[in-house]
Amino acid sequence: MRDRIATVGGAALFGVLGCAAFIKAGSYTMGGANVFPQTVAAAMVVCAAGLVLTEVLRGGKPRAATEALEDGLDVVGPRMLWAILLSAIYVAVIPYLGLGTASFLLIAGGSWSLGLRRPVVVLAGAAIFALIVPWMFRHFLHIRPPAELLATIFAGG
Amino acid sequence: MDIVIETLMAVLGLKALAMLVLGVVIGMVVGALPGLSATMGVALALPFTYGLDPMAALGLLAGIHNGASQGGAIPAILLRIPGTPGSVVTSWDGYPLAQRGDAGAAIQLAAVSSAVGGMIGATTLAVLGPSLAAVTLSFGPPEMFGIAIFGLVCVSVLIGPNLLKGLLSALLGLLLASVGFDDVTGYERFSFGIPQLAPGISELAVMIGLFSLPPAWEIARSAEVGAQLDTVRIVLRKGVWTVRQVWRSWLRASGIGVGLGILPGSSVGAFLAYATERAASKHPETFGKGAVEGLAAAESVNNADNAAAMIPALTLGIPGSAIAAMMLGALVIQGLQPGPQLFQTAPTVVYGYALQMFLGSALLVVLGGVVASRAYAQVLRLPQTMILFMVVAMTAIGAFASANEMFPVHVAFAFGLLGVLLRRLGFPIVPIIIGLVLGKQIEFNLQVSLMMGDGSLLILLQRPVSAAILLAALALTLFLVATRLRRARRAMTGR
Numbered sequence: 001m002r003d004r005i006a007t008v009g010g011a012a013l014f015g016v017l018g019c020a021a022f023i024k025a026g027s028y029t030m031g032g033a034n035v036f037p038q039t040v041a042a043a044m045v046v047c048a049a050g051l052v053l054t055e056v057l058r059g060g061k062p063r064a065a066t067e068a069l070e071d072g073l074d075v076v077g078p079r080m081l082w083a084i085l086l087s088a089i090y091v092a093v094i095p096y097l098g099l100g101t102a103s104f105l106l107i108a109g110g111s112w113s114l115g116l117r118r119p120v121v122v123l124a125g126a127a128i129f130a131l132i133v134p135w136m137f138r139h140f141l142h143i144r145p146p147a148e149l150l151a152t153i154f155a156g157g
Numbered sequence: 158m159d160i161v162i163e164t165l166m167a168v169l170g171l172k173a174l175a176m177l178v179l180g181v182v183i184g185m186v187v188g189a190l191p192g193l194s195a196t197m198g199v200a201l202a203l204p205f206t207y208g209l210d211p212m213a214a215l216g217l218l219a220g221i222h223n224g225a226s227q228g229g230a231i232p233a234i235l236l237r238i239p240g241t242p243g244s245v246v247t248s249w250d251g252y253p254l255a256q257r258g259d260a261g262a263a264i265q266l267a268a269v270s271s272a273v274g275g276m277i278g279a280t281t282l283a284v285l286g287p288s289l290a291a292v293t294l295s296f297g298p299p300e301m302f303g304i305a306i307f308g309l310v311c312v313s314v315l316i317g318p319n320l321l322k323g324l325l326s327a328l329l330g331l332l333l334a335s336v337g338f339d340d341v342t343g344y345e346r347f348s349f350g351i352p353q354l355a356p357g358i359s360e361l362a363v364m365i366g367l368f369s370l371p372p373a374w375e376i377a378r379s380a381e382v383g384a385q386l387d388t389v390r391i392v393l394r395k396g397v398w399t400v401r402q403v404w405r406s407w408l409r410a411s412g413i414g415v416g417l418g419i420l421p422g423s424s425v426g427a428f429l430a431y432a433t434e435r436a437a438s439k440h441p442e443t444f445g446k447g448a449v450e451g452l453a454a455a456e457s458v459n460n461a462d463n464a465a466a467m468i469p470a471l472t473l474g475i476p477g478s479a480i481a482a483m484m485l486g487a488l489v490i491q492g493l494q495p496g497p498q499l500f501q502t503a504p505t506v507v508y509g510y511a512l513q514m515f516l517g518s519a520l521l522v523v524l525g526g527v528v529a530s531r532a533y534a535q536v537l538r539l540p541q542t543m544i545l546f547m548v549v550a551m552t553a554i555g556a557f558a559s560a561n562e563m564f565p566v567h568v569a570f571a572f573g574l575l576g577v578l579l580r581r582l583g584f585p586i587v588p589i590i591i592g593l594v595l596g597k598q599i600e601f602n603l604q605v606s607l608m609m610g611d612g613s614l615l616i617l618l619q620r621p622v623s624a625a626i627l628l629a630a631l632a633l634t635l636f637l638v639a640t641r642l643r644r645a646r647r648a649m650t651g652r
Contacts, residue, residue, distance in 0.1 A: 003583070006581065006582045006583050007319075007322075007582070007583060009582060010322070010325075010579070010582035010583065010584055011325075013582070014325045014328075014329070017329070017332075018328075021332055021347070024347065025335075025346065025347075028339075028344055028346050030342055030344050031339075031341065031342035031344065032342065032604070032607075033339045033341075033342045033344035033346060035604075036331075036335055036599075036600040036603065036604070037332060037335040037346060037347070040328055040331045040332050040335065041332065043324075043328055044325060044328045044329070044332070047321050047324050047325050047328065048325060050321050051319075051321040051322065051325070054321065077377075077378050079377040079378055080374050080375065080377045080378050082377065083373075083374045083376075083377035083545060083546075083549075084374055084574070084577070086546070087370070087374070087546075087549045087570065087573075088570070090549065090550070090553065091553060091566055091567065091570050094553060094557075094563065094566065095563055099550075099553070099554055099557065102550075103550040103553075103554070106546050106549065106550055107543060107546040107547055107550060110542070110545070110546040110549075111540060111542045111543040111545075111546060114377060114542040114545075115542070116540045116542045116543060118540065121540060121543070122540075122543065125540075125543050125547075126543075129547055129550065130550075133550070133551070133554055134554065136205075137554060137558055142208065143207070143557075143558045143561055144561070145554070145557060146557075146563075
């Protein structure tokens with residue numbers, strides 16, 4: 001049943017996306033810039049409809065083992081959701097804290113919150129990563145990551 | 158002769174060689190960590206290539222590709238936990254060997270088998286590549302359109318169990334490719350007033366997001382594995398396998414790996430090679446219980462298709478796998494235009510890459526042997542929750558580095574979330590990337606073909622090569638539809 005819901009849900013998602021893209025691309029009329037995206041969007045709608053149709057025709061009949069969803073993949077789980085949430089917060093605070101500081105907090109705080117109770121490993125691992133990786137980018141790739149909040153405070157103080 | 162000397166000098170230069178060795182070591186570590194794959198390793202390393210010259214950059218990526226393919230064998234043999242998707246078959250005979258006390262011999266056999274497979278694949282790339290590229294150079298836009306469609310269809314319909322889901326993923330990739338300025342008309346599409354989207358969506362950010370974040374977040378659900386290591390000892394006992402015993406398996410499996418590697422989207426090489434070995438064996442009952450031929454075949458085929466998958470990418474511009482797509486991305490980062498013309502414009506790079514794949518494979522014997530594997534096995538003791546967040550941070554840093562701003566980080570994160578959603582809905586990810594990489598090429602060649610045909614699509618069928626290629630794509634799709642319908646009918650009737 002969950003396979004069926006996932007397939008129909010996915011098809012609906014692609015169908016809606018295809019319809020929206022088809023309508024939006026309709027406004028790109030100059031020089032035929034609409035042809036390719038509209039063709040792709042139309043094909044998307046057709047394939048999505050085909051997917052729903054195959055599910056309807058299949059009815060409640062069993063699915064081939066190879067076609068079944070990977071076991072457990074439908075369950076996101078609280079630990080995974082927590083990891084995603086922490087990652088989202090991390091991305092949001094990078095411009096304010098800097099890559100190094102934000103990475104240190106993510107690795108140390110995230111690992112601790114997911115149950116890793118080895119403080120030396122957690123703090124040392126996070127510190128080494130947060131110091132070395134941004135340093136490598138700055139010195140080898142000549143890319144300047146967002147300024148570190150702590151460095152700014154210390155420099156200002 | 159000049160090209161040979163130039164290639165040797167470029168590949169054997171200190172920086173390029175050091176990057177190749179570093180890549181193999183990084184790849185072995187990445188491959189040995191369950192949840193991380195060669196694809197993720199290459200995706201995360203891609204932004205680091207900005208500051209490198211072409212041979213050093215390709216050496217790093219070639220090393221990671223080869224190393225990760227073999228590194229996946231370590232947890233597969235020691236713990237029956239495949240480090241990479243390709244090493245599932247490795248665990249079938251590798252783990253029983255380890256249980257018998259022959260973990261060292263199994264790891265040694267895996268390393269040598271990977272090296273043999275990889276070297277055969279790399280040699281095929283160097284030998285077949287130039288002739289195929291020469292043929293491709295004579296093709297016009299209708300033929301190139303046909304080839305790109307064939308490659309996309311192959312990847313879409315072969316990669317997953319559901320043909321329509323594969324096609325929908327590929328179409329999503331094509332739609333994403335049409336974001337930004339149209340190459341022919343210059344019209345800005347789907348950018349919604351966001352200036353960063355005007356030049357097109359960042360392929361690098363999409364690749365990093367799709368291939369790094371979903372598997373990293375998956376780690377949060379899994380248990381730590383390090384503790385189980387204490388029960389396994391990596392000791393080398395001689396005489397468990399001999400070259401005489403397995404050389405036929407190496408050749409057969411490498412042949413299968415090369416053949417399927419060239420075909421875009423094929424992902425059944427290891428299973429096919431294993432089944433072939435079992436069928437050819439005088440003792441098929443030993444398979445699954447520690448048959449050295451089974452282990453040799455699984456590892457040879459995994460590495461043979463690494464370089465072979467680059468043949469369509471370099472000669473036709475069609476990436477047959479996610480890593481091949483990323484390698485094309487690496488060439489673009491280096492200011493090189495991927496495609497058959499590369500054999501003429503930058504032959505040192507193409508032959509150098511083939512040589513790096515060869516050397517990277519040979520290095521597996523040294524860097525993937527018993528002694529080294531004892532060290533790699535220790536990475537299994539690293540806290541996985543920590544690795545999870547390190548991968549997330551690496552993704553953000555890598556995406557940031559691609560444009561020196563936060564926008565690609567947001568794109569990567571959004572595509573990471575999309576990847577999680579699509580995995581849960583059972584849609585494959587690889588066709589999205591292939592569609593994204595091929596989208597501009599398909600649209601450009603279609604538009605030029607239409608101009609050549611005075612607005613008529615019939616030109617695609619009037620030219621014999623493009624017609625044959627498009628019909629082949631259609632035939633492949635219909636064949637797979639018919640096969641799957643027959644299989645479904647059999648399953649329903651219980652026969």
